[in-house]
Amino acid sequence: DEMDVDTIWMNGEFLDWDDANIHVLSHGLHYGTGIFEGVRCYDTENGPAIFRWDEHLQRFYDSTKPYDMEIPYEPSELTEATLELLRRQNLESCYIRPIAYYGYDSLGVSPGDCPTDVAIAAWPWGAYLGEDALENGIEVMVSSWRKHASSQIPTNAKTTGLYVNSLLAGEEARRNGYAEAIVLNKEGNVAEGPGENIFLVRDETIYTPGLSQSILDGITRDTVIKLARERGYEVDDSAVISRGELHTADELFFTGSAAEVTPIRQVDNVQIGDGSRGPVTEELQSAFFDLVERRTDDHEEWFDYI
Ligand code: PMP
Known part of the structure; x- marks a missing residue:
């Protein structure tokens, strides 16, 4: 090697x-x-x-x-x-x-x-949730564990101790045969994944939980919001998303430095959209990989060459 x-x-x-x-x-x-x-x-x-x-x-x-x-x-x-x-x-x-x-x-x-x-x-670290996940999406469950409220522990600080909650949620999901979890916040609304932010697409509009929803202020989240807006999408980046809205979404996807842009094709055994990577997800995922692999020359300021 x-x-x-x-x-x-x-x-x-x-x-x-x-x-x-x-x-x-x-x-x-x-x-x-x-x-x-x-x-x-x-x-x-x-x-x-x-x-x-x-x-x-x-x-x-x-x-x-x-x-x-x-x-x-x-x-x-x-x-x-x-x-x-x-x-x-x-x-x-x-x-x-x-x-x-x-x-x-x-x-x-x-x-x-x-x-x-x-x-x-x-x-070296390949696709966090697997190459297949990037193309075909993953099946996830809503965890029985809630995310800590930001009044209990600052969720916008990337603290090692916080990841005990991530482990509980992620392992519960994997024990039940799912690739990953979605974690609700203390109010019962959608927060994020154990190590990913989450996006929802409905009627061509893109939604992602706001910073007040006990999430990490993800850098991939910010990247995807910018890429989407540049492509003319309306993005609500301070959304409050209820659990039921997951099931009626046209598309769902996770973002993260490790997870990149990973489609979600099923939540709690309910198929999302047509059960494969949706068109908006695919467009933004391609835009993301074209960006980070420099097949485009936009946002050159985001790159430090070694
Ligand atoms: N939420 C949590 C809890 C995370 O651990 C991560 C990964 N850092 C994210 C969201 C995504 O953040 P980023 O895009 O900055 O990696």
Whole structure:
């Protein structure tokens, strides 16, 4: 394999993969006090490029705010570390995972003098829900687990501890034979997937739950909203979507850095539209892949070539 992934950047140094370890009494392990990102680098027509790095980095720093966590590196240092990490490993198309967490010092819930450790890893990662999912769509269930309300834990910060809820919802779905879950918020309206935002198409109009619905402010969500509006679609990006509206949708799809644009063909055994990738989903999915693989030259500002 040409891709020899063997290096992780950790606290300012490039370490061998096997040496990038943490102490078992790290605060973040016990209390879920980490924040992270998931970013993709695409092997574009113009060479490998990280997609919307600046927005991911901004969200990375923003995620620290509720926790008063201080990242001891400048954004430019993390950018340089990431570019160097990809270059050193000849990574072309890959997934990038920056993380910052309270490390080892003391184990009170108050982080006290725990250091903020920072690491960045990258590895090749294909379609999150599978190639078949991108083309034919997936079957999902509405989870019996609700999303935490943003009054309980800030859902707009990408915090490691939040993903316990994602695991519960996703694994419940998979145990029941579904590829993924849809998670309702505390009010019972549609929030998002365990690691994806959700879109609904009805009568040529596109809807996605608003930021007040306990969702992560997804960067793919933002990309798809812009691509749709540029193509003349009306997009309601502060929608309140009830569970029943899922079943009567013409089309549904998930978005995410990992999931990209994944059609949903069935919810709780109810077929959505004609049960395959719908025409609006297909148009936006093609627009998305044409964009990120640079078969178009729009939004060049969203790309950092390595
Ligand atoms: N919601 C949740 C809970 C997520 O984990 C993700 C993945 N980061 C998303 C939505 C999609 O966000 P993005 O498009 O920025 O990856």
